[in-house]
Structures are given as C-alpha cells and as structure tokens.
Amino acid sequence: MKLLLTVLRQSHKPAVVFSRRRRSNSCASSGLLSPPDELIVGSSPQLVETLGSQVEVRTGFITEEEEAALLRELEPGLKKKRYEFDHWDDAIHGYRETERVTWGPACEAILSRVRSVAFPTGSPLLGPVHVLDLDRTGYIKPHIDSVKFCGNTIAGLSLLSDSIMRLAREGAPAEWLDLLLSRRSLYILRDQARYDFTHEILKDEESVFNGHRVPRQRRISVICRNLPI
Numbered sequence: 001m002k003l004l005l006t007v008l009r010q011s012h013k014p015a016v017v018f019s020r021r022r023r024s025n026s027c028a029s030s031g032l033l034s035p036p037d038e039l040i041v042g043s044s045p046q047l048v049e050t051l052g053s054q055v056e057v058r059t060g061f062i063t064e065e066e067e068a069a070l071l072r073e074l075e076p077g078l079k080k081k082r083y084e085f086d087h088w089d090d091a092i093h094g095y096r097e098t099e100r101v102t103w104g105p106a107c108e109a110i111l112s113r114v115r116s117v118a119f120p121t122g123s124p125l126l127g128p129v130h131v132l133d134l135d136r137t138g139y140i141k142p143h144i145d146s147v148k149f150c151g152n153t154i155a156g157l158s159l160l161s162d163s164i165m166r167l168a169r170e171g172a173p174a175e176w177l178d179l180l181l182s183r184r185s186l187y188i189l190r191d192q193a194r195y196d197f198t199h200e201i202l203k204d205e206e207s208v209f210n211g212h213r214v215p216r217q218r219r220i221s222v223i224c225r226n227l228p229i
Ligand SMILES: O=C(O)CCC(=O)C(=O)O
Pocket: 008, 009, 132, 140, 145, 156, 199, 201, 221, 223
C-alpha cells in the first residue's frame, strides 16, 4: 500500500522560493467564477478567470457532526502509525496516511455526496479513498498526482484545520493560484488545474492567504479520485 501511495505522486522540487514572490496583483473582480472570490487568489485576474472553472472550493461542505463521524472512524487506525518526517525526497513531510475501501453508513453518505458533486455520473473511481494526516508541522511540496494511476479529477475534504493549497503552473511557477481550504470544506481540482499545475499544502510558517495569516493545525484530508480513462 505504501508503495502505491508513493507512486501516486510525482515529486517536483520547488522551482522558486515562494516567500520572495510578488504577491500584489491578487484577486479577481469577476462575479462569474465558480468559487467565491475570497477563496481563491492568483498571480493575475486572467489566471483566476481561466482556471476558475476547473477549481472549486465549497466551504462548510460537511457539518461538525459529519467531521466528528469521519474522525471517529479514522483516528483509531491513524493513531497506530507514526508520522514520517525523515525522507527528504518525499512529496510530503510530517505525515501518516492510509486508504479505506469500506466505511460505516454515516461516512459512506458523506463520501457519496462528495462523489456526486465532484465526478460525472459513470466516471470510474479509484476504489480506495486516500486519507492523509498531516502533523501541525507537516506540509505537502509541489507535485502533480500520477497520471498513470489517477484520472482528471481530485476531490478532497479538509478536517481539523484551515490550510492553503497553492497551484503553480508546471515550468512557469510565477503563474499561481492560492486556495483557502477552510476546515470542513471540499476542494475539487479538474483537468488543467490537475494536469498542468502543481499543488501543495503550505507549511504553517508560510500559511498566509491574500495577506491574512491562516494558522495550520494538524490536518486530515480525505481524498477521492477517479481512474484514468
Ligand atoms: O491533502 C490534500 O488535500 C492533498 C494531498 C495530495 O496532494 C496527495 O496526496 O497527492
């Protein structure tokens, strides 16, 4: 399982030091974007506009009770594992992870809601749901999920913490988008946003969204993917 999860990611070294990036011309004024403007900012209004249709952030997608139900089901298994910090070449630092195929009824209902909003009906899905537990000091480096194992859509629930997901165009990281992933939100990356842009989860020290500090706590993500066609 570990091996499979490792090949799901193709790690890329960050091409720039993000804190040195100019971040002044952020935010789009268009009311046509699918995510509310304040959840997504980018290096240019054009990029926010063009990529906006392929990136969704739905705040409050699950309730506190649903978050608690997911945690009750996931915590016992996660607690048996140790966070991994020491592999310098991993895409993820300070994490433990698992996969789950069968869920109790409450969680299954949540996941079927995720699937129904994220994937077209009939799209073949990756059976196991991926669960990633990031320590408070953990973070995910820029990478693109394996095109061999995953299809055009990635949908993830964020539990326990707010965080910032940064997308950067592969080979041209001056073109970037930041997504504010609030606790209990759902994000969806599709098509270009999934294939042509790296994604990452910022570490606590760098977790600033549009000038606002977003403290990073321990964060668990529950990620559904479809299969390549
Ligand atoms: O934690 C997340 O929401 C994203 C995880 C991720 O990028 C991955 O496992 O490939």
